[in-house]
Amino acid sequence: VHNILGQLRTAGKYQWVKDELEVLLKKVPAVGGKLAATAERVKDSLKYLFVSGMFFEELGFTYLGPIDGHNFEALFENLSYAKKTEGPILLHVITKKGKGYQPAESDKTGTWHGTGPYKMDTGAFVKPAKTPPPAWSSLVSETVRKLARTDDRIVAITPAMPVGSKLEGFASEFPERMYDVGIAEQHAATVAAGLATQNMKPFLAIYSTFLQRAYDQVVHDICRQNLNVFMGIDRAGLVGADGETHQGVFDIAFLRHVPNMVLMMPKDENEGQHMVYTALNYNDGPIAMRFPRGNGLGVPMDQEYHTIPIGTWEVLKEGDDAAILTFGTTIPMALKAAEILEQRRISVKVVNARFIKPLDEKMLTDLLTKNLPILTIEEAVLQGGFGSAILEFAQNHGFYHSHIDRIGIPDQFIEHGDVDSLLEEIGLTTEEVVKRVSILARKKQQRA
Incomplete structure (x- = not known):
């Protein structure tokens, strides 16, 4: 009827x-x-x-x-x-999630939301022959979990992503300090702000693309009140299999201009654990750490945590002809390009610009004073991004004749695809870095 x-x-x-x-x-x-x-x-x-x-x-x-x-x-x-x-x-x-395949139908935690290879007859996941480095999500959440054992002010908040953000371990050990607010990113940000007003240390685990939904709450509830909220921005940069709607390329542009915000990204998982420690010991307002999808590099891990001074960069390679400023996933690209350029007798300084905001003004002033041409690289949109921050600094401090070039995501939506293929398509490659730095070094020689 x-x-x-x-x-x-x-x-x-x-x-x-x-x-x-x-x-x-x-x-x-x-x-x-x-x-x-x-x-x-x-x-x-x-x-x-x-x-x-x-x-x-x-x-x-x-x-x-x-x-x-x-x-x-x-x-x-x-x-x-x-x-x-x-x-x-x-x-x-x-609909019924996983309908027609019993292992997926019976899963209640979202393990099958996005998965790798598995055996059809049993549903068992196929483990790689060699144990991979830890996933970034696991590294961050497990570091937070370890620190929570000695600081009962630390709480974790997720908008319906306890599995994707690898917070199951934290939830099992500290069920009373784990808040899954459902698919409500705006509410998650406001809950984090509210807890911070009560002297708690909230860790807001959220994907870059989902943080877009909570922009107003980040501005008014967190940053305007200068509250001590630690935002772990997962899936920052291109995400490959997660699809085009999950490309985490806008967060730098929409967070960098908000007052009181500290924004950083580590070069590897060892520096990542120290950044988590730094963030949870930071008491001067909101702080966010970007990290990519997938696994770390497999670097040796320090057993003791230490804080990283806010707004400090790190020189990875010295050079006199040009400088590359970059962070996170594009550092290996910069180092490879510098190696190729060295063979062509172009000496390039490579800087781990791990703090996107605030900038390392001392190092940046030194580079610009020496008239060293600069190339910035970012796996994020160019408009309003890290490279824009460098241009703004040069203009604000009177370095009107500096040669500064930028490589990043152009003004377009990036479609679904393999990360390496997408980087090739948009020209974010080692070859392009070599080409751009060569042009900058040539201009410096002509000016000399």
């Missing part, structure tokens, strides 16, 4: 007949108005009796459903009804 009524209600003739009938009833002398009102009440009574979704009907939606989302014929049929219906429509579709 429900399905038949749904078809009737979405048919054009039904709406015409209903409207015409109401007009005719109202024309009946003396009792027309009462008849029309009675008919409307009867109609509403039948709707409540036979049709689900009345909450949405009362809001003015035409409700269609519930529909079995695994029944394509039913889906197509109801989509056809929806196309014929005027006004707002709510199509209620019910």
Whole structure:
């Protein structure tokens, strides 16, 4: 009955007949108005009796459903009804995650949300022959977990990503200090701010692309009040298999200009653990650490944590002809390019610009005073990004004749694809770095 009524209600003739009938009833002398009102009440009574979704009907939606989302014929049929219906429509579709494959159907934690190779007969995941370095998400969450053992002010907050952010271990050890607020990024940011006002040390684990949704709360609830919230920005940069909507390339541009914000990104997982320690011991306002999707580099790990002075960069290679300023995932690219350039007798200084905000003003002033040409590299949008910060610094401090070039994500949305292929497509490669630095070094020689 429900399905038949749904078809009737979405048919054009039904709406015409209903409207015409109401007009005719109202024309009946003396009792027309009462008849029309009675008919409307009867109609509403039948709707409540036979049709689900009345909450949405009362809001003015035409409700269609519930529909079995695994029944394509039913889906197509109801989509056809929806196309014929005027006004707002709510199509209620019910699916079962992993339907048709028992291991995925029975999973309650999201392990199968995005997975690698597995055995079809058992559902067991195929482990790599060689143990890979730790995943960035695991490194960050486990460092927070270790620090939480000696600091009961540390709490973890996630907007429905306890598995993706690798917080299961923290949740099992500190269930009373783990808050999964559901798919509500704005609420997650405000909860973090509220906890910070009570002298807690909130760790907000959030993907770069999801943090976009909480921008207003980051600005007004966290930064404006200068609260001690540590944001772990996961999936920063290109994400490969996670898809085009998850490309974490905008966070630098939308966080860098917010007052009180500290923004950093480590070159490897060892520096990453020290940054987590630095962030949770920072007491002067909000601080965010970006880190990429996937695994670390497999570098040796220090056993003791130490703080990294805020706003300090690190020279990885000395050079006199040009300088490359970069951070995070693009540091290996810079070092490889510097090696090639060295063979061409171009000496390049490579700087780990691990603090995107604040900049290392002392080192940057020294580079610009020496008229050293600078190339910035970032796996993020160029507009409003790290390279823009360097240009702004040069202009603000009177270095009007400095040669500064930038490589990063152009003004376009990056589609789904393998990270290396995407980097090749947009020209974010070792070869392009070599080419750009060669041009800068040549300009310096001409000026000399």
